[in-house]
Amino acid sequence: MMTDTSDMSAAEAGAEAGTPYREKSAWVAVAGMVVGYGGYFAVIATLPPQIIGGDPPGMVLKLFALLTVATIVRLLIMGAGTLAIRASSPADARAPADERDRAIAGRSAAIAYYVMMTGMVLVGMVMPFTARGWAITNAALFAIVVAELARYGTIIAAYRRGWHG
Amino acid sequence: MAFREKMVWGSTATTVVIWGWYFFGFVSALEAPVFNVGAEVGKFIFAVVALTVVQVVLAIGLALSSPRDARAPADDRDREFALVAYRAAFVTLSTLIATLTVVAPLTMATAPAWLGGRPMDLVPIVISNALLLSLVIAELVRSATVLFLYRRGS
Numbered sequence: 321m322m323t324d325t326s327d328m329s330a331a332e333a334g335a336e337a338g339t340p341y342r343e344k345s346a347w348v349a350v351a352g353m354v355v356g357y358g359g360y361f362a363v364i365a366t367l368p369p370q371i372i373g374g375d376p377p378g379m380v381l382k383l384f385a386l387l388t389v390a391t392i393v394r395l396l397i398m399g400a401g402t403l404a405i406r407a408s409s410p411a412d413a414r415a416p417a418d419e420r421d422r423a424i425a426g427r428s429a430a431i432a433y434y435v436m437m438t439g440m441v442l443v444g445m446v447m448p449f450t451a452r453g454w455a456i457t458n459a460a461l462f463a464i465v466v467a468e469l470a471r472y473g474t475i476i477a478a479y480r481r482g483w484h485g
Numbered sequence: 486m487a488f489r490e491k492m493v494w495g496s497t498a499t500t501v502v503i504w505g506w507y508f509f510g511f512v513s514a515l516e517a518p519v520f521n522v523g524a525e526v527g528k529f530i531f532a533v534v535a536l537t538v539v540q541v542v543l544a545i546g547l548a549l550s551s552p553r554d555a556r557a558p559a560d561d562r563d564r565e566f567a568l569v570a571y572r573a574a575f576v577t578l579s580t581l582i583a584t585l586t587v588v589a590p591l592t593m594a595t596a597p598a599w600l601g602g603r604p605m606d607l608v609p610i611v612i613s614n615a616l617l618l619s620l621v622i623a624e625l626v627r628s629a630t631v632l633f634l635y636r637r638g639s
Contacts, residue, residue, distance in 0.1 A: 380594040387586070426568025433575040433627075437620060440582065444616030445529075447609075456609055457589045460616065464582050471575070 341405065341412035342421055343479035346472040348401030353472070356394030357465045360386060364458055383454055387461070424478040432471035439463025488547065488554035489563055490635040495543040497628040499536060504621045507532040511614055520607055529617075566634040574627035581619035585612070 363386060406413040417425070443459045451459070477483070486494075510528055514520055548555035559567070589612050596608045 380591075384587075384591075423565075423568065426565075426572055429575040430568060430571035433571050433578065433623075436575070436578055436582070437623075440578075440616050440620050444613040444620070447613070451609075454593075456612060457586055457593075460582055460589070461586045464579060464586070467575075467579070 338409075340479050341409055341415070342417075342424075343476055344405045344409075345402065346475040346479075348398055348405060350469065350472045350476070351401060352394040352397035353465055353468055355397055356390045356392075357461070359393065360390035361458075361462065361465075379454070424475055424483065427483075428471045428474035428478070431474050432467040435470045436463055436467035439466060487635060488551055488557070489559070490632065491547055492544065493628050493631050493635075495547065496540060497625065497632070499539045499543065500621060500624060500628070503532050503536045503539070508614070508618060508621075515607075515611070520603060520610075522606070522610065525610070566631050569634060570627045570630035573630040574623045577626040578619060578623035581622060582616070585615055585619065589615075 364383075440460070440463060443456060443463055447456050447459055507528055511525060514525055592612065593608055596605060600607060
């Protein structure tokens with residue numbers, strides 16, 4: 321049976337054949353964030369509160385190095401994942417974003433923006449009165465990770481549920 | 486000029502004036518020999534309240550001056566402009582916060598040098614104000630993007 325794709329977006333047409341490229345790309349980004357920064361926060365969670373809540377000498381550079389490693393892991397996963405999905409669907413990867421793709425990207429960014437704004441209000445205006453040192457930095461980083469996950473989660477949900485942004 | 490564009494102009498002007506006043510005062514306070522935390526918190530609360538009151542008054546004034554426009558729902562063009570602006574603001578905010586998460590530890594590590602004998606309590610206050618400035622800049626990028634799109638008329 322033939323499928324009429326005349327009024328479908330490129331993403332919907334792609335979805336007919338399998339997972340759309342932009343959804344795969346969002347999954348790769350989620351994997352990079354979860355593995356990279358999940359690992360970072362897992363290590364942080366094992367540290368005693370007096371280290372995270374204060375600024376013991378020498379810890380700044382160690383935590384900074386850990387954050388750098390987490391970022392490199394994230395970028396490596398994203399790079400390798402992007403190369404893999406580009407290789408598996410080169411035509412989809414080259415296709416420009418259509419109206420639905422742009423609407424989904426805009427909607428997901430709007431949601432993520434408010435998540436990050438809320439996080440920053442808590443981190444920047446509440447935490448200075450209750451926390452110190454790396455706790456504030458880590459909370460800011462956590463807010464970025466949550467906001468990015470909200471963005472990619474919205475993109476994935478939109479493609480999987482057929483939303484139009 | 487479209488009603489929503491007027492609203493964005495008003496919001497932008499209010500943001501620039503009130504947060505400009507606050508941050509100018511904050512930098513001046515940092516340069517002073519003694520930093521009064523209570524006074525700065527008071528200024529911050531005043532800025533938030535003033536921003537809210539002025540924007541509400543502005544919205545009421547604009548709605549009274551053109552009630553039909555104020556009641557009209559956002560059309561496709563308005564929604565598209567808003568979504569494009571959110572993307573620009575989100576990228577700006579992410580970049581600024583990511584930069585701060587890198588700079589903040591270095592700021593903490595070098596604090597004794599740049600504080601010049603003042604209390605270490607200033608460090609989280611400076612960092613929190615840098616975060617606040619990031620929010621303000623992101624909001625200004627959002628407003629500027631919307632205004633640019635309305636002006637361009639696409």
